[in-house]
Amino acid sequence: MDERPHIEIQNLSVWYGEQRALKDISVAFPARGITAVIGPSGCGKTTLLKSINRLLETSDNVRISGRILLDGADIYAPGVDVTEIRTRVGLLASKPFPLPMSIYDNVLYGPRIHGLCRRDNADAIVERYLRAADLWEEVRERLQTPAHALSTGQQQRLCLARALAVEPEVLLCDEPTAALDPISAQRIEDLLRGLKRHMTIVLVTHILRQARRLADYVVFLWLGELVEAGPAEQVFNNPLSERTRAYLMGDIG
Amino acid sequence: MKKLRHLEEHVFRFLMWLSLLVVLGSLMLILGTMLWRGLPSLSLTMLTQIPKGGYYLGEEGGILNAIVGSLCLASGATAFAWLFSLPVAIYLHGYASRSRTAHLIRLAMDVLWGVPSIVYGAFGFIIMLWLGLRASLLGGIIALACLELPIMVRGMDEALGTVPPALREASYALGATRFETTIKVLLRQAVAGLLTAVLLAFGRGIGDAASVLFTAGYTDRLPDSLFRPVASLPLAVFFQLATPFPAVQQRAYAAGLVLTVIVLAVSVMARWLSRHLTRHVVR
Ligand SMILES: Nc1ncnc2c1ncn2[C@@H]1O[C@H](COP(=O)(O)OP(=O)(O)O)[C@@H](O)[C@H]1O
Ligand SMILES: [Mg+2]
Numbered sequence: 001m002d003e004r005p006h007i008e009i010q011n012l013s014v015w016y017g018e019q020r021a022l023k024d025i026s027v028a029f030p031a032r033g034i035t036a037v038i039g040p041s042g043c044g045k046t047t048l049l050k051s052i053n054r055l056l057e058t059s060d061n062v063r064i065s066g067r068i069l070l071d072g073a074d075i076y077a078p079g080v081d082v083t084e085i086r087t088r089v090g091l092l093a094s095k096p097f098p099l100p101m102s103i104y105d106n107v108l109y110g111p112r113i114h115g116l117c118r119r120d121n122a123d124a125i126v127e128r129y130l131r132a133a134d135l136w137e138e139v140r141e142r143l144q145t146p147a148h149a150l151s152t153g154q155q156q157r158l159c160l161a162r163a164l165a166v167e168p169e170v171l172l173c174d175e176p177t178a179a180l181d182p183i184s185a186q187r188i189e190d191l192l193r194g195l196k197r198h199m200t201i202v203l204v205t206h207i208l209r210q211a212r213r214l215a216d217y218v219v220f221l222w223l224g225e226l227v228e229a230g231p232a233e234q235v236f237n238n239p240l241s242e243r244t245r246a247y248l249m250g251d252i253g
Numbered sequence: 254m255k256k257l258r259h260l261e262e263h264v265f266r267f268l269m270w271l272s273l274l275v276v277l278g279s280l281m282l283i284l285g286t287m288l289w290r291g292l293p294s295l296s297l298t299m300l301t302q303i304p305k306g307g308y309y310l311g312e313e314g315g316i317l318n319a320i321v322g323s324l325c326l327a328s329g330a331t332a333f334a335w336l337f338s339l340p341v342a343i344y345l346h347g348y349a350s351r352s353r354t355a356h357l358i359r360l361a362m363d364v365l366w367g368v369p370s371i372v373y374g375a376f377g378f379i380i381m382l383w384l385g386l387r388a389s390l391l392g393g394i395i396a397l398a399c400l401e402l403p404i405m406v407r408g409m410d411e412a413l414g415t416v417p418p419a420l421r422e423a424s425y426a427l428g429a430t431r432f433e434t435t436i437k438v439l440l441r442q443a444v445a446g447l448l449t450a451v452l453l454a455f456g457r458g459i460g461d462a463a464s465v466l467f468t469a470g471y472t473d474r475l476p477d478s479l480f481r482p483v484a485s486l487p488l489a490v491f492f493q494l495a496t497p498f499p500a501v502q503q504r505a506y507a508a509g510l511v512l513t514v515i516v517l518a519v520s521v522m523a524r525w526l527s528r529h530l531t532r533h534v535v536r
Contacts, residue, residue, distance in 0.1 A: 059418075086426055099423060100533045147533070
C-alpha cells in the first residue's frame with residue numbers, strides 16, 4: 001500500500017430513513033488488485049459499494065454524509081457529474097440483469113451513450129469486450145438474439161462485458177457469483193483474477209473462501225461499522241481484532 | 254374434524270365453479286344475444302352505407318356514419334390522452350415515484366376513474382359553451398380524452414411499476430442519465446403493458462355513449478370536419494333501440510355487434526403487436 005490509494009473513503013455514514021446503515025467508515029482501497037469486503041449479510045456491504053458509484057442516491061429516503069475521494073477528488077462534491085463517476089466506476093451486480101435488447105446492443109449500450117461507438121467500430125467493440133468476458137465463442141453466432149435467452153452464468157458474463165465496454169478504472173462487484181452455479185462462479189473468479197492487473201476491483205462477498213482465493217486486501221464490516229482493513233495475508237492469518245478472528249473462525253456472523 | 258375439512262374443500266370448489274360459470278355464462282349470454290338479434294340484419298349495406306331517408310323507419314341505408322365517426326372519436330381521444338398520460342406516467346416513475354406529488358396524482362387519477370361518464374359529457378358541454386363550440390368531433394374527442402386519461406395513466410403507471418428497480422440501476426451504473434434510462438430501458442421493458450393501457454382506454458372510449466351525447470352530437474353524414482357533429486356507434490345503438498320498429502331495433506343489435514368486433518379486433522392486433530415488441534423483454 002505504498003502508492004496513493006485509488007479510492008479513499010472518509011467518515012462515510014449512510015442512513016435509510018432513520019436507520020443508520022453505515023457508521024463513520026474511513027478506509028482506503030489501493031490501486032489495482034482486489035479488495036474484498038467481507039461481513040455477514042445485512043452489515044452494509046452493498047450500501048458501501050453503491051456509495052462508491054453514487055448509485056445509492058437513486059433510491060428514496062437515503063442520506064449520505066462524508067467524503068469519497070476517487071484519485072483524490074471528492075465524488076460527492078457539488079458540481080460533479082454523476083454519469084461521469086458511474087462511467088469511471090463500473091458495477092457487476094449479484095443477479096445479472098441484461099437490458100431488454102440483443103446481446104450485441106447490451107455490450108454497446110454504454111459506448112453508445114458515451115459517444116464512443118461509430119458505425120465502423122461497433123462490431124470490433126462488441127467482439128473485444130465479449131472476448132474480455134470470455135463469452136465470445138459461445139455467442140458469436142447469435143449476437144442479435146435477446147440477451148435474456150442466455151443462461152444465468154452467460155448473462156453474468158454479458159453484464160461484465162457490458163460494464164467493461166465503458167472502460168471503467170474501478171469495478172465494483174456485489175457478490176457476483178451468488179446466483180451462479182459453481183462452474184460459472186469459477187469462470188467469473190478467473191476473469192476477476194485477470195482483470196485485477198489493470199483495474200481496481202472491490203469485491204463484496206460473504207463467501208470467506210472466495211475472499212481467501214481472490215483478495216489482495218480485505219475490509220471487514222460488522223453491523224455497519226468498519227472493524228478491520230488490511231492486506232489479505234494479515235487479516236486472514238493475523239487479525240488485529242478479536243471480532244475479525246471470531247468471524248473468520250465461524251464463531252459469529 | 255377431517256370430514257369438516259373435506260366438506261370445506263368441496264364447498265369452496267363448488268363456489269369457484271359457480272363463479273366461473275356466472276362469469277363465462279354472462280359473457281356467452283351477451284355475445285349470444287347480440288349475434289342472435291343482430292346477425293340477421295347485419296349486411297354489407299349496413300356496413301357500407303350511411304342512413305338514407307326513412308332509415309329510422311326501417312328503410313334503406315346503413316351505419317357507416319357511426320362506424321367512421323366512432324373510429325375518429327376514439328382514435329382522436331386516444332391519441333390526445335396518450336400525449337398527456339405517457340409523460341405523467343414517466344414522471345410518476347422516473348422522477349417522483351414515492352413523493353407527495355406522485356401520491357396526489359395517483360389519488361386524482363383514481364377519483365377521475367370513478368367519475369361517471371355522463372359527468373364528463375356535461376363537463377365537456379360546459380367547456381364547449383364556454384369556448385363557443387357546438388357539438389362537434391373536436392368536442393367529442395376532448396370529452397372522451399378526459400374519460401380515457403385516468404385509465405391510461407393508471408395502466409401505464411402499473412406497467413412501469415413492474416420494471417425491476419435493478420434493471421434501472423443496471424442502466425444508471427453504466428453512466429446513463431435518467432432520460433436515457435427511461436427511453437431505452439424502462440419504456441422498452443414495459444412496452445406490452447403500455448400498449449395494453451392504451452388499448453384499454455381505446456375500448457372504454459369507443460364504447461361510451463354518455464360523454465359523446467352532448468359533445469359530439471349525432472348526424473347522418475360522414476365526419477368531414479373537426480367542428481361539425483359526428484355520429485357514433487353507442488348512440489346509433491341507443492337511437493335505434495329507442496324506435497318502436499322491430500326491424501330498426503334489430504339493427505341496434507347489429508350496431509352493437511360491430512362495436513364489439515371493432516374492440517375485439519383492436520385487442521387482437523395489440524396482442525400481436527406486443528408479442529413482436531417484447532422479444533427482448535427481460536422476464
Ligand atoms: N433501500 C433500503 N431501504 C431501507 N433499508 C435498507 C435499504 N437497503 C438496505 N437497507 C438496510 O441497510 C442495511 C445494510 O444493507 P446492505 O448494504 O444491503 O447489506 P449487505 O449487502 O451487507 O447484506 C440492512 O439492515 C438493510 O436492511
Ligand atoms: Mg448485499
